[in-house]
Amino acid sequence: MAFQLPGSALVVLRSLASSGPMSPKEITSTTRLPSRTVSSAIKRLSKLHLLRRVPDLHDMRKCLYGPNIEVAREMVRTYGPDSIVAVQLSLILALR
Numbered sequence: 001m002a003f004q005l006p007g008s009a010l011v012v013l014r015s016l017a018s019s020g021p022m023s024p025k026e027i028t029s030t031t032r033l034p035s036r037t038v039s040s041a042i043k044r045l046s047k048l049h050l051l052r053r054v055p056d057l058h059d060m061r062k063c064l065y066g067p068n069i070e071v072a073r074e075m076v077r078t079y080g081p082d083s084i085v086a087v088q089l090s091l092i093l094a095l096r
Contacts, residue, residue: 004084012041021054021066
C-alpha cells in the first residue's frame, strides 16, 4: 500500500504554505476544520517532521507552525517523484 497523507493534513499544510506560520487556533479559523481535526493533523505532520515550530514573538507562550520545505523535499526524494505523497507535497508546496 502506498503512503499518503490524509485530507485534513493536506488542508492544514496547504493553508500554512499559502498563509505562513499560524497557531492552531488560526489554522482552525482559516480552514474551518474542527479544532480536534486540526490538532490531529498537526500531530501527524509533526511526527513526519513536515511542520516546523516557530515562536510567536507577540506571545512567547504560544507556538506557530509552518511547513518544513527541506523535509518535504527529502520525502519526495525518498519516496520517488511519482509516489502519491510526493505528488501531494509537490502540488501543495510547489516543490518541482
